[in-house]
Amino acid sequence: MEKTIYQGKFTWLDVTQPHKIQLLDIASKFNLHAYTVQDCLEPDHLPKFEIDGLARFIIVRIYNPKDLETPHSVQDLTSKIALFYTDNYLITIHRLPQPYFEEIEKKYLAPGHTMTPCDVATHIIWHAVNSYLEPAQYLDDEVDKIESAIFARHSRGKFEEKLYHLRRMISVNKKLLILTESVIDEVYRDTKSNPFIQDLKDLNLKLHSNYEHIHEDVSNLLNIYISISAHKTNEVMKVLTIFSVFFMPLTFIVGIYGMNFKYMPELQLKWGYPASLLLMLVIIVVIYTWFKRKKWL
Amino acid sequence: MEKTIYQGKFTWLDVTQPHKIQLLDIASKFNLHAYTVQDCLEPDHLPKFEIDGLARFIIVRIYNPKDLETPHSVQDLTSKIALFYTDNYLITIHRLPQPYFEEIEKKYLAPGHTMTPCDVATHIIWHAVNSYLEPAQYLDDEVDKIESAIFARHSRGKFEEKLYHLRRMISVNKKLLILTESVIDEVYRDTKSNPFIQDLKDLNLKLHSNYEHIHEDVSNLLNIYISISAHKTNEVMKVLTIFSVFFMPLTFIVGIYGMNFKYMPELQLKWGYPASLLLMLVIIVVIYTWFKRKKWL
Amino acid sequence: MEKTIYQGKFTWLDVTQPHKIQLLDIASKFNLHAYTVQDCLEPDHLPKFEIDGLARFIIVRIYNPKDLETPHSVQDLTSKIALFYTDNYLITIHRLPQPYFEEIEKKYLAPGHTMTPCDVATHIIWHAVNSYLEPAQYLDDEVDKIESAIFARHSRGKFEEKLYHLRRMISVNKKLLILTESVIDEVYRDTKSNPFIQDLKDLNLKLHSNYEHIHEDVSNLLNIYISISAHKTNEVMKVLTIFSVFFMPLTFIVGIYGMNFKYMPELQLKWGYPASLLLMLVIIVVIYTWFKRKKWL
Amino acid sequence: MEKTIYQGKFTWLDVTQPHKIQLLDIASKFNLHAYTVQDCLEPDHLPKFEIDGLARFIIVRIYNPKDLETPHSVQDLTSKIALFYTDNYLITIHRLPQPYFEEIEKKYLAPGHTMTPCDVATHIIWHAVNSYLEPAQYLDDEVDKIESAIFARHSRGKFEEKLYHLRRMISVNKKLLILTESVIDEVYRDTKSNPFIQDLKDLNLKLHSNYEHIHEDVSNLLNIYISISAHKTNEVMKVLTIFSVFFMPLTFIVGIYGMNFKYMPELQLKWGYPASLLLMLVIIVVIYTWFKRKKWL
Amino acid sequence: MEKTIYQGKFTWLDVTQPHKIQLLDIASKFNLHAYTVQDCLEPDHLPKFEIDGLARFIIVRIYNPKDLETPHSVQDLTSKIALFYTDNYLITIHRLPQPYFEEIEKKYLAPGHTMTPCDVATHIIWHAVNSYLEPAQYLDDEVDKIESAIFARHSRGKFEEKLYHLRRMISVNKKLLILTESVIDEVYRDTKSNPFIQDLKDLNLKLHSNYEHIHEDVSNLLNIYISISAHKTNEVMKVLTIFSVFFMPLTFIVGIYGMNFKYMPELQLKWGYPASLLLMLVIIVVIYTWFKRKKWL
């Protein structure tokens, strides 16, 4: 579906859900290469910047998760927006509707504006990059929740799976921000210096940095959890061993005197029972001293 | 076996299963160095780009696994295709048949075409790079299966070995894509700007990125599994310890009163048995309280 | 709140808690771009250097932790200071008061001084970078305490959580020092060579290096702890197993002779009891020899 | 011991087991700096390329393990070959005999040859680099054996030590290949383009890549082994815990009824014994259900 | 304390334990900036190279551990030497005495020498870098000892703490060698080509490489140790579980027949006892077969 969003100092043509024929038509009309234009048909194409004759061709991806339980690929999490521009026109091509294009038109292309197609393109890229802000905060909060659960120390949860899926989302978004950083750099070099591109660079850097932090937190959380598990296992084992080391000899002693041999002299002694209890006490003291020296108690 | 696939604006000579003498003959006929040509005899030669006088020499590897249980080397998984080209000729040298060469000839070299030998070479490289797409999806699916098994939590499987062999396949393919990226860059710099080479760069980048993701998933899966194991061991240990800590004292008490000493006053008491049961109940309560305070129950 | 800290060879205007209107006013008065100036409104903006016409625009962050239990973000730990300067003026913009600005004015801008606005800016950056020195020492001491606790070997502490929060503080500060390093480099390139900027570079490098060290110590401490836990668990397990392997057969033997079968010939023998004790001794010796050969004892 | 291997278009002087005086003599005779020449006396000198006036000075190391149990240093595993060359001479200096020098002379310096001293030097470097091929295959096979043992799952071996020593050998060789890559690059830049140097670059790259793979395999093998151990420990623990959780209550019950209290009414009942067996069966069923719900059975 | 070590073709002034006033005096006398000179007062200043007008300013650190149990910082392990030089003078500034300065003077500055102040500075840097050789060998030997202890397999030692402190020493020295490499590179670029600077580069590279190796060994040793612990724990657990799984049912059986119920028909049978022993034998056989199938025996 084609629509002319703006017609004035330049033309802004917007294409939604393009067919191959439509694209080839645009290619020939605007003097673009077929290969370049056909990138718009690849749903999982990564961000790029390309010069095609006089035109500039950009692909960015906007955060837009599909309704899946565990989205994990570039396609699951983001949608592609392709932009072609020269001094005279801007063509935007995308599969899903992008209502904020209208807002950009209203805000920046009022009569008397001084925007160029490149400026509008930069605002679209800004909007795409900014879409990663909210998921960053969501992911950071989710990681914080898992942190708290881990440190609550009687956690029963099955958070490893959650962490695994969070990490994949973080990883995909981070990689797309890295690729978009290159695209923004190429726009910066290609165009006359422009404070809004600087602002876009700053935004991308901040978000990339956020995702680095969350990614680092996730890695470290897993290591901390392994350390906490090892620590807890050690404590549990110590309790088991201390109890066993005390009670096994005692249970053996009482087992000896529970045997049914006809001739077991000790059993006849009046002081037999107290003596066996004393023996058991001595054993307890010896073992306790041994543990104390081992610093286990 | 030599065959002229195309003769027209330039010559395309295709050589299958070359002998050393054949190669030296080609070297002298087309004015190439012996050393360069002899690379075609090394079955495990890595992708490269070389300038030999007026000619360009390229080696790429196409995904082509041998029928092994656990293929893990460059030779196990891929086959070499060597290409020489100038403005006048293209020579392709390979061990295994490459039927798609005929398809390329049909599709691109129809009368009136404007292709150069370099263009045809680029299409061959594209086909070689694209051969890594399907194994990427296969490897990603295999990793997904192991993921699901791990998170199903009653997994009995022996997946470590599977993961190990998957990782090696991923590693080899990833490395070849990295080397091929350098080759494509050198072709890009060497030739007049070319939208199809840009498309080839994008394809290589996407596949390299895919393999990075799967590689990362595999590393993380192993760490997650170690974490899950540590977690489960901790839970199992706790159950064992809790049971033992309860039952060892109780078993000791019943063992005391199972002794056969002649003089054990408690045994005569009418309330002896209920008293011992009460003592055991007290022990149970004390231990339960202790566990509650340790947050183990 | 605006205040002219210095008026003489140049003007130094200081703005605390700026409003958007105030900033736009400054922008138009000093011929700066709106986007550049509006960076001053982003509380979590990262350090940067930007050229805006004749002016230089710098953002640095000074260490200034908010009163939180576990501060972990750039905003939790630092405050932003924005600087604009040309040859004629210096504008400083910040949210929190910076009393040392007055000290800088007293110390360096006495009558007859030869300072430029850039020089003053450099001193402000020096002060911001130097604010990371004390937390580095604090973090290093905290890590040292955890080290000692870990190596004291009967540690019961819950230091994993502490380590986790320390690591995040270290990570944020380290990243800010890395970004500030780029800013200092850009000032260095932009300005005539200047021994104080070299001194600032050295300070930043030293602090960055400190944080690298502490970060490395934290990572390694966790690995060491996992190793110590594994080591201790192994020791505890060995004690449990050695005791169990000795006592289980013995307890079984005494259990046999505690059975109540009417016809158990051994029980009648006068030497039955001593013989069973001898049997148990033999078992002890056999097991001891087996452990000795396994090098467990 | 000095020997002129070749005298013709240039001179090839070969020096075995050089003394300091000999080297200083060569230095003065061929107008080389004392420091450069004295590198030949350092047994553990790393590969380098240096320009000394008109001469080129190269050190490479050839694989040559000393007869040690666990060789692990550069000196344990390799021998140094130093080369000086100009257009007029080649001097080779080494400690151990290098018989293939004669082969190179026979093969390449027959009457009518067009080799330069640099060409001969390149062949010597090729031979040194190629010496790492066989150990790569050996190391790869050794790692494969350890792999198989690990996956055979009833491994009793002490392979950690073996892996540790293999890793060190891999690490040293890999590092030397990385340094040799720089040397080859410098020769490439220094000399007129040369297909044999390209061939040498390819060989070095392939071997470096081999060692990277084996190094990666070793790291991963250790992680896999830790994962398998954790997995097996978890299985073993489960068996122990399941048995214990079943038998401890049952043993306690039979212990109760083994007590010798005079007044234990249950013992008199005709149905006492079957009832106790039934109680034990109920306990078994309850515990089994509990395990089933925990997915442990 | 100031001292003129050499006066001839140039002046070599040596300053020990400088005061601030002394340094400012030197700064003004030799036309150096106050900031540059004041670096000499920072005890933990990292290696650097700086150009100050016509002068060159270098800081290197010589290995010189303070008498601490666990030295771990740059200051604990090294001492600073500052050097200023032009064509006319060399000034060395340091806190601790450096007796080898006299040796350098004797060896290189005899009448008729051709040394420049830069040459002398290079020799001083060589001496500082060479001071890291002996600790490298010491650290390598210490790591070897811990290796042997770990592989001796009945190690009881507490080597984790030792490894931790070794790693920190390695890390500090390695970092200083990396920084010194940059300094040497800057001297190399700044001065006319010089075989002794090349020799210094080689020495620094070799030592840096040594420390990389030892650092890598330490990391790997810890991983190997965790693997060995996991392996040993698994073996110990298996022994415990195998014994328990055999003896718990048997102990239960003998417990049943130890019960005191009045009506237990089996107890009266003449073959009761042998039958129970047979039952126990059957149980042993069944369990043994089960373990054999699990490959635990």
Ligand SMILES: [Mg+2]
């Ligand atoms: Mg591009």
Ligand SMILES: [Mg+2]
């Ligand atoms: Mg948060």
Ligand SMILES: [Mg+2]
């Ligand atoms: Mg967080």
Ligand SMILES: [Mg+2]
């Ligand atoms: Mg990741």
Ligand SMILES: [Mg+2]
């Ligand atoms: Mg990624």
Ligand SMILES: [Mg+2]
């Ligand atoms: Mg901004």
Ligand SMILES: [Mg+2]
């Ligand atoms: Mg960070």
Ligand SMILES: [Mg+2]
């Ligand atoms: Mg090349």
Ligand SMILES: [Mg+2]
């Ligand atoms: Mg998938």
Ligand SMILES: [Mg+2]
């Ligand atoms: Mg996946």
Ligand SMILES: [Mg+2]
């Ligand atoms: Mg890998």
Ligand SMILES: [Mg+2]
């Ligand atoms: Mg690889």
Ligand SMILES: [Mg+2]
């Ligand atoms: Mg494309």
Ligand SMILES: [Mg+2]
């Ligand atoms: Mg900037």
Ligand SMILES: [Mg+2]
């Ligand atoms: Mg400290």
Ligand SMILES: [Mg+2]
């Ligand atoms: Mg520390």
